[in-house]
Each structure stands twice: as C-alpha cells, then as structure tokens.
Amino acid sequence: MTPEIRYTITPHHPEAHLFRVSCTVERPDPSGQIFRLPAWIPGSYMIREFSRNIVTLSAEAAGRRHSITKIDKNTWRAAPLAAGRSLTVNYDVYAWDLSVRAAHLDQTHGFFNGTSVFLSVDGQTDRPCLVDIRAPAGADDWQVATAMTPATSLKGGARIGGFGLYRADSYDELVDHPVEMGRFTQAVFKAGGVEHEIVLTGRHDCDLDRLTADLTRICDWHIRLFGKPAPVERYVFLATIVGDGYGGLEHRASTALLASRKDLPYRGMRGMNKDYRNFLGLCSHEYFHTWNVKRIKPAAFTPYDYACENYTRLLWAFEGFTAYYDDLALVRSGVISAADYLELLGQTMSRVLRGSGRLKQSVAESSFDAWTKFYRQDENAPNAIVSYYAKGALVxxxxxxxxxxxxxxxxSLDDVMRALWKRHGKTGIGVAEDGIFAIVEEIASDPSAEEGRRLAEWLRRAVSGTADLPLARLLRPFGVNCRSDTSAKAPVLGVRMASGPEAKIASVFDGAAAQAAGLSAGDVLVAFDGLRVAAGDVEDMLTRRKAGETVRVHAFRRDELMEFDVTLAAPRADTMKLTLQEKPEPSVRTLRKGWLGL
Incomplete structure (x- = not known):
C-alpha cells in the first residue's frame, strides 16, 4: 500500500545552509488542508518556534501553483482542492543550529531532527510516511546515519547507510529519528542481541575499539535491567564532535549527542579520565531514555501536542531517575570504579546544595515550570530554581x-522501573501524575503494607517539598561515609564567573559577600585593592586573603566604573565527599553489592 504522506529532503544549498523539503499528500482535506510545524521537540522542554527557519513556502497541485496561506506562527492552510487530486507543499529550511535539537547544514555534513523540517498534515498524522533523503550535488562519498527503517522493498528504497527512501509508521515516528549525512566515522557493536552503531562526525582521534567495548557493557546492563528483548531492533548513537560542546537528546531508537574532542578515548589512554567518564555518562543517560520517557511516558505526553507546552509535574522521575541511573550503570557494568561513582555522586550533591533555589522550589514545581524557568535560566537561576535532573537524581x-x-x-528502585516498564512502557499507557507513588507503595509493601504507605508518603513529601534529603544517614547502612569537604581555606565572593576574556560575574548567590556589597550579575571586575584583575585571576587573589577581610573592588557596570567594599566570607560547607568504609560488616557488604554491583 502506498503511504499517504511522502516527504523529500535535499541539502539544496549547503553553503547557504538550506534544506529543500517537500510534503506530498495524496488525499488532502478537500475543504482546505492544514499543515503545521512543531514548536518544540520532545526531550527539550522549551518552545523553540522552529517555523522561524522556514524561508520560503509554496504549494502546487497537478503541476500548477496552488494557493496556501499562513494562519498563525507555525500553521498554513491550503485552498480547497477537488477530490482525488494530490497536493504538494515545497519549502526551504534554514539550518544553522549546531545543537542536538534542530538542524545544521554546511558543505561538510547535514543533520536534522524531523521536528525542524517536516510539516505535519492535520488529520493524517497517524498515516504511514515515506521520506526520500537525497544527497547534495557532487557529494558522492556522503553517507546517511539514522535509525529510521529503510524502505528496501520499494523502488528507490534506501539501504542502511545510504540515500533513498525510508519509512515510518506515523508522523510521531518520522520526527523521532534524527538523521546525519556526510563523511563520518562509524563502528558497529552488539549488546543484548541488538545491533548498535556509533557515528562520529567531525575531526577526532577516538579509539573506537575502547569506546565500543565500554558502550557494549553499558548497553548490555541497561537491557538486562529492564529485561530482554530490548524495545529496539537497532540503535544508533549520533555524535557531533567539536572543540567545546556537550549535550544529548533522546529518541526512540537513537540519540543525538554533542561532545568535545577531549571527551573521547584515544589510543594508548590508560584508565578512565574525567572527560571520557562524563561522555560515557551522557551516552548512558540518553540510552536509559529508550525506556524511561520514550516508552514509559507521562500521561501528558500521550500523545505529544507539538504546538504548545505539554505540562507535567513528573520530570523529576523521567529526567531525575534517568540522571540517577546514568552513572549508576557505569559502575554496575564495571566501566568505572566505586570511587569514581562516589565522586560523581558527591558532585551531584554539591551542585544541589550550592543553589538556594532548592529551598524555594520543589522538583515537582521545577518539572511543571521547565518551559518557563529551567529551560530559560537567567542570572538569578541558582537562587530561584532547583534542577529536576540533579535533585531528582538524589530523590x-x-x-x-x-x-x-x-x-x-x-x-529496590530497579523493581519500580521494571513495574513501570511492564505496565506503561510495554502497553503505551501514560503514567498518571500520581502513578509513580502508587507503584512505589506496592513495591515497598513487601515487608508490610504500612511500610509501603510510609515510603510512598515520604516520596510525595520529597518531590513536593523543599527540605534537604537525609542522604548521609541513608548511605550509612551501605558503608558509605558522607561529609562536607572542609579542605578549602580561601575565602569566597559568592559568585559564579562567566567564561570569556573578562572577569565577568555570571551569577551572585543569595546571602553571599558579593550580594551584600552590592555586586551584581553582569559586573566586570577590573581591580582588587587597586590591582588589576583579569579572567582567571579571581581565585588566585582570594587565596592570599582571609575570611573577614574587606577588599575594595572596582568593577564596570555597563560603562560606569563603580566601587564596592566586599567583606570576604568563609567557604560554605557545600562540597560533599563520599568514601567507602573499609572492612564493613557482612550485612553492609551485601547491601553495597546489591546497590553498586561490587
């Protein structure tokens, strides 16, 4: 059966960063077909207005121009058309967003997410789709990387890695398969009986053997956690490698990643450095999303409404729980040591403690306000919001x-995740806003119903309140010591500095010395006690001071030079250090082994 919706996408002018796209509807609405471009992309909770990148748009029927009118920011309506006639919309998309969220095109490669380039057809989003992915002129050595299914049975059908026709069962599936095209490095490995592919675009010196070996162990662990078979027949890691970058976005059978060259392992590298460890954590995070959020979804996401915000108070579970398991998978799979894992856990705890926003906003509120606060952070963010990623991981x-x-x-929480997978991931039934609490109560009722109710109620308070979590006490039965690191002696201003050539303040923390003196975000520090200060000098100058000393600070606010008398403060006890107890008792070793797998 011929699909009702057919797309073509061509890198039309790579030097101008333009994709040319067409969408053909065999049976358009005779009263006037409506087309829409999404305003956001699932997994990144902010309205991004992708339609702003459509440069030109026109329609044709039977080879002749057909009237089409824009009726709001991302919607077009074609004029009525006689029954039995097909309709094609042609448009150019400007693609110069080098991120995991949108589209990017130049003479070296092309990348796109479907939400940035493919119009949806009102009333027909459940119909199957074909997309003809074409190469730019003269790019004979370009390849394609995507988890989308090649339409091998059709004339012009693509094969894995090639240009041509690909198919999707619906619009949702179509836009959930990002595409990379160009010259890239790739490697294939198997995990859990499933073929996986890692694709690296950009210059690099990666040791692919090391990378695929580590990813195999990590992906194997994830599949074992939820149980075979894996929910995908093939999985693709699409990584764009740049000088400085970091990010990831999950999809149903792939992930788009942005990473720095230094994040990749190199031949001859010994052990596990922090940059590579962070990259593996990113891969693990996005891979866990294959189950948690791509298939186990909040009811608010079933189905997605691509035109507007989709509100839920559950991102603390869908992103926070994923942020917990990403590093946990590294230690349980044996890729990193327990000491490495505890260092990462301590960093997460410290990151949460450093922001007073945790005392003002709950993770449930942070989830709901992701669209307006978490994804639109300003200089006051540390004092006003809490991360549903970081504190959600601690929950x-x-x-x-x-x-x-x-x-x-x-x-354990593993049982909660498996129950969510069985009841919601496999069935496609969205998780109600109170659904996780009910499953926790059920799982925790193994010793007694009262214990189940108690733990479910604790979880409700933890996600709806702003109290700090009693992690030191909870870690003790596992033989883990948790304390604040008091080794730092230098006094502090209580600011976060921006990157760049100037000593510019990015954020001022509540109650800190800088705030008390009147310094503000955006101020550029130029002198301490009459001596010039440049970017990178601030910490060195502070090491020569003591808490309680007053420093005369000169700073530019806009174009005005201002003076501030800053009384330096002692460093806060917000850097957490976790260590394993030596020679723990057998009961402690048993709990620790079950938790860390060691």
Whole structure:
C-alpha cells in the first residue's frame, strides 16, 4: 500500500545552509488542508518556534501553483482542492543550529531532527510516511546515519547507510529519528542481541575499539535491567564532535549527542579520565531514555501536542531517575570504579546544595515550570530554581537506598522501573501524575503494607517539598561515609564567573559577600585593592586573603566604573565527599553489592 504522506529532503544549498523539503499528500482535506510545524521537540522542554527557519513556502497541485496561506506562527492552510487530486507543499529550511535539537547544514555534513523540517498534515498524522533523503550535488562519498527503517522493498528504497527512501509508521515516528549525512566515522557493536552503531562526525582521534567495548557493557546492563528483548531492533548513537560542546537528546531508537574532542578515548589512554567518564555518562543517560520517557511516558505526553507546552509535574522521575541511573550503570557494568561513582555522586550533591533555589522550589514545581524557568535560566537561576535532573537524581538515590534497607536488599528502585516498564512502557499507557507513588507503595509493601504507605508518603513529601534529603544517614547502612569537604581555606565572593576574556560575574548567590556589597550579575571586575584583575585571576587573589577581610573592588557596570567594599566570607560547607568504609560488616557488604554491583 502506498503511504499517504511522502516527504523529500535535499541539502539544496549547503553553503547557504538550506534544506529543500517537500510534503506530498495524496488525499488532502478537500475543504482546505492544514499543515503545521512543531514548536518544540520532545526531550527539550522549551518552545523553540522552529517555523522561524522556514524561508520560503509554496504549494502546487497537478503541476500548477496552488494557493496556501499562513494562519498563525507555525500553521498554513491550503485552498480547497477537488477530490482525488494530490497536493504538494515545497519549502526551504534554514539550518544553522549546531545543537542536538534542530538542524545544521554546511558543505561538510547535514543533520536534522524531523521536528525542524517536516510539516505535519492535520488529520493524517497517524498515516504511514515515506521520506526520500537525497544527497547534495557532487557529494558522492556522503553517507546517511539514522535509525529510521529503510524502505528496501520499494523502488528507490534506501539501504542502511545510504540515500533513498525510508519509512515510518506515523508522523510521531518520522520526527523521532534524527538523521546525519556526510563523511563520518562509524563502528558497529552488539549488546543484548541488538545491533548498535556509533557515528562520529567531525575531526577526532577516538579509539573506537575502547569506546565500543565500554558502550557494549553499558548497553548490555541497561537491557538486562529492564529485561530482554530490548524495545529496539537497532540503535544508533549520533555524535557531533567539536572543540567545546556537550549535550544529548533522546529518541526512540537513537540519540543525538554533542561532545568535545577531549571527551573521547584515544589510543594508548590508560584508565578512565574525567572527560571520557562524563561522555560515557551522557551516552548512558540518553540510552536509559529508550525506556524511561520514550516508552514509559507521562500521561501528558500521550500523545505529544507539538504546538504548545505539554505540562507535567513528573520530570523529576523521567529526567531525575534517568540522571540517577546514568552513572549508576557505569559502575554496575564495571566501566568505572566505586570511587569514581562516589565522586560523581558527591558532585551531584554539591551542585544541589550550592543553589538556594532548592529551598524555594520543589522538583515537582521545577518539572511543571521547565518551559518557563529551567529551560530559560537567567542570572538569578541558582537562587530561584532547583534542577529536576540533579535533585531528582538524589530523590531516586534516597528512594533506592530506603527500598533496599527496609527489605534487606530484596526490593529496590530497579523493581519500580521494571513495574513501570511492564505496565506503561510495554502497553503505551501514560503514567498518571500520581502513578509513580502508587507503584512505589506496592513495591515497598513487601515487608508490610504500612511500610509501603510510609515510603510512598515520604516520596510525595520529597518531590513536593523543599527540605534537604537525609542522604548521609541513608548511605550509612551501605558503608558509605558522607561529609562536607572542609579542605578549602580561601575565602569566597559568592559568585559564579562567566567564561570569556573578562572577569565577568555570571551569577551572585543569595546571602553571599558579593550580594551584600552590592555586586551584581553582569559586573566586570577590573581591580582588587587597586590591582588589576583579569579572567582567571579571581581565585588566585582570594587565596592570599582571609575570611573577614574587606577588599575594595572596582568593577564596570555597563560603562560606569563603580566601587564596592566586599567583606570576604568563609567557604560554605557545600562540597560533599563520599568514601567507602573499609572492612564493613557482612550485612553492609551485601547491601553495597546489591546497590553498586561490587
């Protein structure tokens, strides 16, 4: 059966960063077909107005121009058309966003997410789609990388890695398969019986053997956690490698990644450095999303409404729980050591403690306000919001530790995730706003119904309140010491500096010395006690001072030179250090092994 919706996408003018796209509807609405371009992309919770990148748009029917009118910011309506006639919309998309969210095109490569380039057809989004992915003129050595299914049975059908026709069962599926094209490095490996592919675009010196070996162990662990078979027949990591970058976005059978060259392993590298560890954590995070958020979804996301915000208070579970499991998978799979994992966990705890926003906003509120606050952070963000990623990960940790402790290791957050997978991921039924609490109560009721109710109620308070979590106490039964690191002696201003050539303040923390003196975000520091200060000098100058000293600071605010007397403060006890107890008792070793797999 011929699909009703057919797309063609061509790198039309790579030097001008223009994709030419067409959308053909075999049976358009005779009263006037409506087309829409999404305003956001799932996984990145901000209205991005992708339609602003459409440069030209026109329609044709039977080879003749057909009237089409824009009726709002991302919607067009074609004029009525006689029954039995097909309709084609042609348009150019400007693609110069080098991120994981949109589209990018130049003479070296092309990348796009479907939400940036493919119009949806009102009333027909459930129909199957064909997309003809074409090469730019003269690019005979370009390849294609995508998890989309090649339409091999059709004339012009693509084969994996080639240009031609690809198919999707619906518009949702079509836009959930990002595409990379160009000259790239790739490697294939198997995990859990499933073929995986890693694609690296950009200059690099990566040791692909090391990378694929580590990814194999990580992906294997994820699949074992939820149980075979994996929900994909093939999975693709699409990584754009740049001088300085970091980011990822999940899709149903792939992920788009942005990474720095230094994040990749190189031949002869010994051990595990922090940059590579962070890259593996990013890969693990996006891979876990294959289950959690791509298939286990909030009810608010079933189905997605691409035109507007889709509100949920559950991102603390869908992003926060994923942020907990991303690094946990590294240690459980044996890719990093327990000491490495505890260092990462301490960094997450410290990151949450440093922002007073955690005392003002709950992770449930942060989830709901992702569209207006978390994804639109300004200079006051540390003082006003909490990350549903970071604190959500700590909620997951606290929940996991309590489940393991009260059941003697018989139950854990793993059981909660498997229950969510069985009831929601496999069935496609969205998770209600109170659905996770009910599953936690059920899983925690193994020793007693009262314990189940208690833990579910604790979780409700943890995600709707702003109290700090009792992590030091919860970690103790696992033989983990948790304390604040008091080794830092230098006084502090209480600011976060911006990157760049100037000593510019990015944020001023509530109650800090800088705030008390009147310094503000955007101020450019130029002198301490009459001595010039440049970017990178601030910490060195502070090491020569003591808490309680007053420093005369000169700074430019806009174009005005201002003076401030800053009384330096002692460093806050917000850097957490976690260590393993030596020679723990057998019961402690058992709990620790169940948790860390060591």
């Amino acid at each position: 997951a940790l606290a929940l996991d530790l309590q489940l393991r402790t009260q059941t003697g290791g018989k139950r």
